[in-house]
Amino acid sequence: MADPTKSPPLTRSSVIDAHALIKKYIHLTPVLTNAFLNDLASNPQSAEALADTPWAGQKPANPKIRLWFKCENFQKVGAFKARGAFHALTRLMAEEGWEENGGRERGVVTHSSGNHAQALSLAAKTMGLPAHIVMPTISTPSKIVATKGYGANVIFSGSTSVEREAVVAEVVNDTGARLVPPYDHPDIMLGQGTLGIELQQQVGDMIKAQGGKNGKGLDAIITPCGGGGMLSGTALSCEGTGILVFGAEPEFEGADDCKRGLKTGTRIESVKTLTIADGLRTPVGAYPWTVIHDRKLVKAVYSVTEEQIVKALRLVLERVKIVVEPSSVVGLATALFNEEFRGMVGREAGESGWDLGVVVSGGNVSVEALGRLLEAKEEGKEKVGS
């Protein structure tokens, strides 16, 4: 990868520069709104929904929230990861001596079984470089096919991180390929942050077109948090704008490592969880942590249960009418179901409420998998909407 110490400074202005570099390669993804979900977010949860929670018997929060969905499920390769991959590659190729030292022939390498694998493969194919992707032998066949479909050279490894890194080291040794990590690098963070720049502009324009709010745009943005590349990039994109940035995580089996790390002030470096939000099983990386924690650019991180994720998933599918993977809906689940978040919005926003940008991170999931998730996880089979 490009030497991180030579990356642009982690500022809003660098995110804007990154956007200028990659915008011809990526989609300007649409922003959607939904009257039904605005209503749901702007009414108190039922006493029933709060039973068996620490908020049982208390008066539920009653914030006013207008939701603006940034639909990165429509991004190239079906996820925001295309942004970071194109930016990292563009920066790598601009490195002094890269071409002369055979960079074009050597190409790039990463280990990933998810969206980053496809994103890097597409970016490399677009630039005309080889991409070597190390994937565990146990990866789902459809993901292997999809990655190969972008022209990548797929190399198999065992599934532990030690095994995968050993294979990556071998590839680097054999081919001279440069490593492009999925999130823990300034160039990746700046690339992911470009969605924040677009979202600010789009919502500002949409609110203006509605004739509202004296030109004021978003009040806040909430994004999912796995490795923290997108959360930290979005936070950078908002620095100095007055827009608050929040993270959302699954809480299942300790997947809420960022929230817990912020509480103690120490980054949690290892997580072992099988949350259905499979894009969010990784702990926050060191570089993202400097933005999220050290520089305090993220106001707070909240977590949601698996059941809340499934409820939000059904609402997005049946009401917003978009296909999304479970990781995509933790932001919405927080806005609808997390009483701590909702209470905070009620206090901070007051009568006028908040315009909240909600990042929908990706849509790489099969219909069968969605069907199984909704069937298996919905307690008591309640129909949320139809």
Place this chain on the structure above:
Amino acid sequence: MADPTKSPPLTRSSVIDAHALIKKYIHLTPVLTNAFLNDLASNPQSAEALADTPWAGQKPANPKIRLWFKCENFQKVGAFKARGAFHALTRLMAEEGWEENGGRERGVVTHSSGNHAQALSLAAKTMGLPAHIVMPTISTPSKIVATKGYGANVIFSGSTSVEREAVVAEVVNDTGARLVPPYDHPDIMLGQGTLGIELQQQVGDMIKAQGGKNGKGLDAIITPCGGGGMLSGTALSCEGTGILVFGAEPEFEGADDCKRGLKTGTRIESVKTLTIADGLRTPVGAYPWTVIHDRKLVKAVYSVTEEQIVKALRLVLERVKIVVEPSSVVGLATALFNEEFRGMVGREAGESGWDLGVVVSGGNVSVEALGRLLEAKEEGKEKVGS
């Protein structure tokens, strides 16, 4: 309903007027593109796909098609029907003496168990009128709940058209409500046609932004055809522009009534089909027929099999990442799988290919229903994409 003889003339300019009337009530729905589906449409079908068809053993067509999806699944109430309902109501309310004669108190009535019921309910609620919706007792509970959710007065009837019309007559008699039919009325057709005006503008802008084609926009549009309100309205929206308009139908159990009627020159007035494209089970109405057949504003109508609909459905869900009902994908199924259509495009479009607008009509379907459809109908469980 408003007296059809007093409706505006069926011209492009009337569609533009309709758009000006309703645009504050409806969503300007986005237009999406998809590189994977463009590739699929622009490559010949496999010999395997053509086995057991009249094209078996022949050289498959090889047109060049760029697809532009007009996403009415994101429209209010989840379907294009909101356009016609708002237009019909706006026109009704502008009728001389309507207010004085108690029109506001009397409200409107229709019989529908589908998207028109919800569309009219929403339009009436928005305008502050009562809406009476006659639905068969056997309607799915979720549709009854949804229609009531828009504030409508739901009245039950038997499921034959004679039984339903008897109940409507009773409602008219009791309340003085005015009938707003689902498709067979000029005001409805002009309302649905507004999507064509938007689509032309949007694709023109998008092609211009890509710097392409010397400012030329769409070459053609294909829409689903049930009662023909949308197909005829879209045809009107294109009159004089040079943009060709095509219809698409399911062929199962004679659902291809418009195609068959065009062949003999006589409108088919009754159809009994259980095609999975349940929004397209009705025969073409008399008013739409005057545009589609008599004035020849629709170039041709094509039909697709249930299996082709399911294949296209999976592709839209997993590649375009939007939730759609089966009726929505007959246009795409035609573009991808109908050799007659594809051969025609190959001949007409030549090397430069066509920019084809594909209307995605609605997204009112549960995830469970989608899962069952894909499971039950996909022959041999082949995976189309993932």
